[in-house]
Amino acid sequence: MQVCVLASGSGGNAIYVQKGATRVLVDAGLAGREIDKRLRSIGVDVPKLMGIVVSHEHSDHISGVGILARKVQCPVWLTRGTFDAARSRFKGRERIRFFDNDQAFSIGDLSFQPFVISHDASDPVNFVIDDGQSRLGIATDMGVVSKLAFERLSTSDMVILESNYDREMLMTGPYPWSVKQRIQGSRGHLENTAASETLGRLIDGGLEQVVLAHLSEENNRRELALSASESVIASRGLRNYQLSVAEQDQPTPIFVI
Ligand SMILES: [Zn+2]
Numbered sequence: 001m002q003v004c005v006l007a008s009g010s011g012g013n014a015i016y017v018q019k020g021a022t023r024v025l026v027d028a029g030l031a032g033r034e035i036d037k038r039l040r041s042i043g044v045d046v047p048k049l050m051g052i053v054v055s056h057e058h059s060d061h062i063s064g065v066g067i068l069a070r071k072v073q074c075p076v077w078l079t080r081g082t083f084d085a086a087r088s089r090f091k092g093r094e095r096i097r098f099f100d101n102d103q104a105f106s107i108g109d110l111s112f113q114p115f116v117i118s119h120d121a122s123d124p125v126n127f128v129i130d131d132g133q134s135r136l137g138i139a140t141d142m143g144v145v146s147k148l149a150f151e152r153l154s155t156s157d158m159v160i161l162e163s164n165y166d167r168e169m170l171m172t173g174p175y176p177w178s179v180k181q182r183i184q185g186s187r188g189h190l191e192n193t194a195a196s197e198t199l200g201r202l203i204d205g206g207l208e209q210v211v212l213a214h215l216s217e218e219n220n221r222r223e224l225a226l227s228a229s230e231s232v233i234a235s236r237g238l239r240n241y242q243l244s245v246a247e248q249d250q251p252t253p254i255f256v257i
């Protein structure tokens with residue numbers, strides 16, 4: 001399986017996953033033109049997409065979905081709750097496919113296992129994606145890592161893990177109190193220390209590769225997110241562990257798992 005995080009953060013999220021001829025986007029939260037550009041930069045033709053899978057209706061995950069789906073004429077996969085909350089983004093010409101939030105489904109050679117997450121959206125999910133040989137876990141937009149989420153993620157070979165904010169930067173930063181409360185609430189986003197604790201538990205279960213993601217531009221710094229996770233990795237005595245950070249402005253390298 002090949003994986004590339006095309007963009008990550010509150011300005012827009014999209015993850016490209018490929019197995020052979022099966023090419024799928026998980027979320028498309030950038031302008032259609034920008035996603036097209038970033039896919040081309042890694043050598044992928046947008047018309048070859050086989051599907052777009054949507055995690056939830058927040059605009060940083062869905063804003064480009066309608067236009068891309070109409071352009072490519074590929075199906076859009078989402079829960080009914082996400083569709084209902086995002087209905088205005090669709091024009092009736094898209095090929096919509098529903099999945100239940102706990103029911104696996106397949107697109108070509110990739111199997112998707114959705115799982116419910118603790119986030120302030122209508123019916124939000126993350127996924128473990130399986131190509132028959134390896135598994136990719138996606139874990140962003142979660143206020144807390146539930147037992148269910150952890151169980152699902154613990155089977156992954158690589159995890160794209162939210163490390164959204166530094167608590168002190170959030171609390172002393174410019175956001176209004178209500179927004180601060182939302183971000184750090186149980187249905188908000190994952191803080192650096194919570195992310196690194198989760199990473200530690202996943203490493204203990206055998207996780208070999210992690211990409212930190214959905215870093216806040218306002219309430220986090222790359223070095224803070226990295227150092228929280230690096231200290232957990234160091235405490236296990238691991239050297240050369242595969243730790244990366246996904247960016248807002250440019251795609252990651254293509255990971256092969
Ligand atoms: Zn969200």
Ligand SMILES: [Zn+2]
Nearest residue numbers: 010058060141
């Ligand atoms: Zn988000």
